[in-house]
Amino acid sequence: MEIERKTEKVYGYPGLLTDRKEHFCPGCSHGILSKVIAEIISEMGLHERAIGVYGAGCASIMYEYIGIKGVGAPPGSAVGIAAGIKDAMKDALVFAYVGDADIASDLSVVIGAAMRNDKITVICENNFNMGVSGGAMSPATPLGIATTTSPSGRSAAGQGNPLALSELVKGTKGVTYCARGSSHSPGAVRKTKAMIKKAFMEQIFGNGMGFVEVAGMCPTNLNLPPVEAATKVKEILEELPTGETK
């Protein structure tokens, strides 16, 4: 008796990712997030309306990889540029994709957008260092972590306490959705994907600004193999709770 075999494709290379080889280091979270964002936009059928504004840093040329309209922004300005584009193109789905050091270099652009209740989405990949600078300390680097500019490890007395980005942003009324996700495990990535989707929905429904911080790995600058870098991020998150905060 012949058995009829039916196959159904349940997973594949996201259609919105270009075929260009990504320049990210092995184990870097930017590669994971570029795929997640491409999947979400594709699933929501918004690829023609989506515009990504990428902050300065390792991911500043992510427009090369996600096949939607994009802008490589000046340092610290991605959120402001995204808000300006949204003002000009009300029907567009506009998001800023920034790193922890980039967003902290000018928080006024986030505060301003929140003050005006701008309907944009901000995705902040927090890998706890300035990756593109070769591993310099970022404002979000946790205490004890050694970087090229805090070689003995960050200390409260030496370099000051780290900024908790989500907690800083959620206090503003214009931010109507705020969450911290992670990319250190497949389960964490699935939860993060749901968060980013919700943040996009906030924009689509015109509620306000959605802010998703995503804890990420930077194995190269943490001087760790990718798996150990993911474990390190999990450790860091014991001090920084994940989940929806608003």
Next chain:
Amino acid sequence: MGVIYGKGAEIIGESLVQLGVRSVYGIPYPPISELHEYLAQKGVFRPAASTREMAALSLGLSLGGERTCMVTAGTDIYGCMESISYAVSYEVPLTVVHVGKSIPGFGNPYPYQGDLDVLRGGDFPPVVFSPASVEEIPLLIAKMVEMSERFLVPAVLYVDSALFNMTGNVEVDAGSPKGEFGFRKNDRRYYTTVYLDVTAMKKQTASLIEKYKEIDREALCESYMMEDAEYAICAYGISAYIAKKVADDLRLSKKKVGVLRPLTLSPFCSIGEEMKKVKKVFVVEMSNMQLFRLVRGQLDPKVKVESYATHGGLLPERNDVIQFIKGLI
């Protein structure tokens, strides 16, 4: 459209409204707050949290294909130079109304022209227009917007705080057909300034150099009684307004004095030929000889050039300039 009586600030505001500007982001403080107040009455003003945010928002509007304008004064312009450079590289329009006030630092809100070198700096400076009367403002704002959209480069209206506060009956008819640019033009998937491949960077720079050669041909200059002039005054902005009065007065005492006024400070008009026929050139300005150096650099070394410069927010006094010139001719 029509004649309105108002201060320079209000004339600028009305011109922007007539040009179809829908959003102007900014931070109101003296002396530019009056312009923001006018724009707020028209529903056009939107608050920004910092100068840098204003610059980013304005760049975002341009990338989104929307006409906008930044308003800055004094040292604010430094916070906008990054966006100006990015606009050059993105090839999107970006316009600025920059009010010249006394610097360095905060200084005071009184008129000064100390930002000339800043605005003209770098490989690819913005196109800079300088009105010399309130009546000229609508015309030059429309020209600024038109050139910015035609060449896809930043452009600045550099107006000193004297003109910003002067009143006049001005016909404001600053309409200009809006160009297609940014994502609305739909000819590019993305805008970047990153060219890690030096060959690509060289190609982009070469293309910009060619564009700026074309822009150089758009330099504008006004000659006032220069036909038979033996002496010339070179000045811009409110200093040129005063210089014309000085020339009128000196003509009454049979001194053949004319005025050469650059309307565009960048590109700067070629004045060498016109100045060859005069015995002496007087540069009248409110800065530490920035215009003097620019003019001196263009002229034959044989042409004598004298500087009359005021500082601290003081206008060149008409009688003082007359006495200065009389003492040297």
